[in-house]
Amino acid sequence: MRNIWIIWRKELRSYFVSPIAYLLLTMFALIFGFFFWNALGYFVMMGMESQMRGQPMPMNLNEEVIRPLLSNASVIGLFFIPMITMRLFAEEKRSGTIELLVTSPVRDIEIILGKWLAALTMYGCMLLFTALNFAFLFKYGNPDWKPLAIGYLGLLLQAGGLLAIGTFISTLTKNQIIAGAATFGVCLLLWILEWVSGYETAAWAQVLAYMSVITHFESFGKGVLDMKDAIYYLTVIFLGLFFTARSMESLRWRS
Amino acid sequence: MISVKQLTKKYARNLAVDHISFEVQKGQIVGFLGPNGAGKTTTMRMLTCFMPPTSGGATVAGFDVLEQPLEVKKRIGYLPESPPLYPEMETGEYLTFVGRLKGLSGAELKKRVDYVCDRCAVEDVRNKLLGRLSKGYRQRVGLAQAIIHNPDVLVLDEPTAGLDPKQINETRDLIKGLAGDHTIILSTHILPEVEQTCEQVVIISKGKLVATDSVTNLQNRARGAESLLVEVGSRDGAVDSAVVVTRLQQIPGVSRAQLKTTHGDRNVFEVESQKGFVRGELARAVVQAGWDLNELRPAAVSLEEIFLQLTGAEAAGKGAA
Numbered sequence: 001m002r003n004i005w006i007i008w009r010k011e012l013r014s015y016f017v018s019p020i021a022y023l024l025l026t027m028f029a030l031i032f033g034f035f036f037w038n039a040l041g042y043f044v045m046m047g048m049e050s051q052m053r054g055q056p057m058p059m060n061l062n063e064e065v066i067r068p069l070l071s072n073a074s075v076i077g078l079f080f081i082p083m084i085t086m087r088l089f090a091e092e093k094r095s096g097t098i099e100l101l102v103t104s105p106v107r108d109i110e111i112i113l114g115k116w117l118a119a120l121t122m123y124g125c126m127l128l129f130t131a132l133n134f135a136f137l138f139k140y141g142n143p144d145w146k147p148l149a150i151g152y153l154g155l156l157l158q159a160g161g162l163l164a165i166g167t168f169i170s171t172l173t174k175n176q177i178i179a180g181a182a183t184f185g186v187c188l189l190l191w192i193l194e195w196v197s198g199y200e201t202a203a204w205a206q207v208l209a210y211m212s213v214i215t216h217f218e219s220f221g222k223g224v225l226d227m228k229d230a231i232y233y234l235t236v237i238f239l240g241l242f243f244t245a246r247s248m249e250s251l252r253w254r255s
Numbered sequence: 256m257i258s259v260k261q262l263t264k265k266y267a268r269n270l271a272v273d274h275i276s277f278e279v280q281k282g283q284i285v286g287f288l289g290p291n292g293a294g295k296t297t298t299m300r301m302l303t304c305f306m307p308p309t310s311g312g313a314t315v316a317g318f319d320v321l322e323q324p325l326e327v328k329k330r331i332g333y334l335p336e337s338p339p340l341y342p343e344m345e346t347g348e349y350l351t352f353v354g355r356l357k358g359l360s361g362a363e364l365k366k367r368v369d370y371v372c373d374r375c376a377v378e379d380v381r382n383k384l385l386g387r388l389s390k391g392y393r394q395r396v397g398l399a400q401a402i403i404h405n406p407d408v409l410v411l412d413e414p415t416a417g418l419d420p421k422q423i424n425e426t427r428d429l430i431k432g433l434a435g436d437h438t439i440i441l442s443t444h445i446l447p448e449v450e451q452t453c454e455q456v457v458i459i460s461k462g463k464l465v466a467t468d469s470v471t472n473l474q475n476r477a478r479g480a481e482s483l484l485v486e487v488g489s490r491d492g493a494v495d496s497a498v499v500v501t502r503l504q505q506i507p508g509v510s511r512a513q514l515k516t517t518h519g520d521r522n523v524f525e526v527e528s529q530k531g532f533v534r535g536e537l538a539r540a541v542v543q544a545g546w547d548l549n550e551l552r553p554a555a556v557s558l559e560e561i562f563l564q565l566t567g568a569e570a571a572g573k574g575a576a
Contacts, residue, residue, distance in 0.1 A: 006355045010341075017343050100339035100400070103303045104356040105328040252306045 003106045007114025008121070011088070015122050020083065024122070028080055029129035035072045036133040039065045061143040062223065066134070070151040070221045073130055074214065077123070077159055078187040084122050085166025086180035088115045089248075094174040098251075108248045112241055116160075116167050123159045127152065147223020154220020157233035158213055162187055164240025171247040190214075256281045256408060256438040257302065261311035264297050264462075271297045273462040274311065279455065281407075284434045286453035286470075287442035288562065294462040295442040296336060299410050302440070303333040316407045329358065332406035332437070336413050338397025342386025346377055346396055349385055350403055357404035367403055375399040375429060391422040398429065402437070409433065411441040415448060427452050446562055458562065483526045483534065484515065486550035487541055494546055496522050506540050508533040521549065 015021040043065050050057045092098040101111055131152075137143050166183040173179050194212035196205045209215055216233060219226035257279040264272040272294040279285050289295050301308045302315060304324040312319060318326040341349060350371060354364045372378045375395045380388055385396065394414065401409055414430060415423045430439060431452055443449060449456050450470060458465040466473065487499055496514045499522065503512035508528050515525040526537065534551060541548045 003356070006352070010352055014341065014343055095339070095342070096335055096337045097339040097341055099300075099305055099333070099335045100353065101356075103305050103328055103331070103333045104353075105325050105358060106356060107325070 003110040004114045004117065007101075007106070007111055008118045011115050011118030012121055015084075015118070020087075021122065021125070024080055024083060025126055025129060028076065028126040029132075031076055032069075032073060032130045033133060035069055035076075036130075039069055061137055061141045062147050065137065066143060066148055066151065067221050067223075069130075069133075070148075070155065071214075071217060073127070074155055074158055074217045074221070075191070077155065078162065078191055078213075079184070080126065081123070081159060081162045081166055081187055082180040082183035084119045085163055085170055085183055086176045087170070088119065088167050089170040089244075090173050090176045090179040093171075093251075094176075102248075102252070108245055109241075112167065112244050112248065116164060116241060116244075119163045119167065120156070120160055123163065124156065127155060144223070150223050150225050151220055153225070154217055154229075154233075157220075157230060157237075158217055161213060161233045161236030161240060162190070164237045164244070165190075166240075168240050168244040168247060171244055171251065187213075256283075257313070257315050257440065259298075259302070259311075259313040262298065262301060262308050262313055263310045264294070264301060264306070265309040270462050272301070272308075272459075275459065275462075275464045276311075277457050277464065277467045279438055279440065281438055282435060283455050284430070284439045284441065284453045285455040285457060286449035287440055287457050287459070288444070288446070288449055289442075289459040289465075290444055293459045295444075295459065296412055298459070299333075299412050299440065299442060303331055303410055304328055305333075329404070330407045332401035332404065332409045334397045334401040334409075334411045334414060336416065338393050339400070340385040340388075340393060340396060342384065344385055345382055346385060346388070347372070347381040349396070350399055353400040354403045359404055367405070371399040371403050374402070374432075376425075391418055391425075394418060394422070394426060395429070398426070402433065405436070407438060409437045409439045411439065413442055413444075415443070415445070423448075482553070483528065483537065484550070484552050485524045485526055485537060485541065485548070487522050487524060488547040488549045489545075490547065494522060496524075499524060499541075499544075499546070502540060502544055503537070506533060506536045508536065523550075 043059070043061070046064070047059055050059070089098070092101065102108075134143075134148060138145070162183075165186055166179075169183045169186065170176075170179040172182075190211065190213045192212075193208045194215045197209035197215075210232075213233075213236070216229040219229050259278070260276050262272055262275045263270070275294075275298060287295050287298070297306075300306050301320065302313055304320050304327050307321055312321055314320070315327045316330040318330070320327050341352075344352065347368060350368045351364065354367055359367055372381055375398050377392060377395050377399055380392050380396075385393070388396065394417075398411070398414065401411070411430065415426050418426060427448065430441065433439065441448075441452070453470055455468070456470050456473060457467045485503070487494060496517070500512050500514060503509060503524060503526055509526055511527040513525055514522060516523045526533075538548055538551060
């Protein structure tokens with residue numbers, strides 16, 4: 001436990017002493033803020049229209065602002081995750097510091113968990129900025145907080161899975177750019193797999209759609225905690241970290 | 256302290272380390288000597304549990320590298336070929352991090368960081384970023400991180416590579432100073448380094464163990480047949496070298512004599528003798544024959560020659576390059 005914490009602290013620190021953390025936070029906040037502004041603008045316009053027609057429709061902040069925003073956040077996340085994970089192992093391998101970690105009395109799994117948790121924390125910090133936007137909704141409106149909390153849980157679970165994949169890919173190369181690009185490709189693929197379900201209902205299409213990370217976010221976005229989807233994300237996290245551990249082991253046999 | 260038995264590492268095709276066995280006693284400095292690519296780093300990486308051996312094994316401080324890697328790692332300090340530094344960390348912060356990683360905490364950690372900063376003379380760069388340090392400082396910080404947890408065994412992979420002569424001397428002195436408390440294995444392909452710092456030497460070439468002995472023994476062993484250089488001249492022009500060789504070979508105790516070099520009328524002969532003192536006989540023989548004895552000196556046997564003898568000319572040629 002202590003070792004995980006030591007690695008976690010070191011990793012998180014190295015995010016925040018380099019410009020990368022601030023770049024990620026700024027870009028994420030900016031893009032999410034833009035979506036928020038748009039969603040709110042649309043919501044206000046709809047409200048005015050329905051009033052002008054003289055027959056006010058029931059309007060719901062959760063349904064019409066929070067839900068689309070959360071699924072937006074889950075998609076933007078795909079683009080940012082490679083930037084969080086690409087250096088985790090690639091940089092240590094390039095600079096040779098991996099030899100220090102591996103020859104210290106620390107288990108591989110502690111190194112991996114420390115790094116992965118640091119990446120997840122970094123992503124969590126980015127999400128904090130989105131919470132700032134939602135805070136306005138609570139100040140001036142009256143949305144339900146529970147679906148929002150479940151949505152955040154979903155975002156974290158989804159990111160956890162993708163970050164685990166990114167961590168694994170980072171162990172495969174010494175080059176951060178390659179790690180980043182490969183992770184981005186995989187993230188994108190896991191997103192668009194779902195599209196086949198639009199025109200195909202065969203078994204293989206269902207399997208592909210099931211593998212897509214986006215499909216499983218839908219329930220969280222609605223504010224429903226579906227165990228099926230939670231288990232999917234936990235499985236992805238487990239597999240990602242498991243392959244990372246295998247890869248680290250093979251690194252030793254080969255290098 | 257360290258015991259290596261039939262240690263072998265096989266990469267895809269080639270045998271990097273081929274059934275190496277040796278022992279290192281507590282408190283010794285052992286030079287791990289070999290040309291580039293001989294398998295020094297691979298052996299060290301197996302000792303530090305960075306990679307497992309293909310077959311055979313090793314124990315460090317009584318713990319097996321395969322069975323109890325965590326125990327071994329606790330007792331070993333390792334400086335890889337390039338010091339494992341994080342450029343975005345400050346020296347003090349880095350040493351604290353490594354100390355924590357090796358299991359230190361609280362007041363003890365602080366004490367050890369202070370101690371290694373002082374010991375390795377990195378006190379004045381304690382608040383500097385590691386990425387900005389000069390090569391000499393980087394190497395010393397690397398040494399500092401290796402000894403931070405006061406390990407029983409220190410493994411140093413080419414600790415003086417890439418330093419300037421002054422820094423090399425400083426680093427060697429530092430390593431010698433550490434010898435009492437720690438058992439040290441240092442690898443190098445620079446021979447004088449072994450002669451100057453090490454008590455024991457392990458020579459490997461192409462993954463095979465060539466020799467393991469104390470430095471003095473090894474020198475003596477090679478000197479078993481003493482070799483002398485004799486320069487013979489003559490007042491009245493050139494001497495017939497064949498005649499000289501024949502005369503020299505008649506001296507009791509001389510096993511071989513041959514002409515080594517000729518500079519004008521100066522002839523240098525190399526005379527090999529069995530153990531024993533033949534210099535007096537030699538001098539007398541030359542003078543009695545009416546020649547001039549211009550010079551008589553032992554051909555110094557350095558580790559370099561032993562190294563060349565042991566690893567063969569081809570390997571040594573690569574090492575020198």
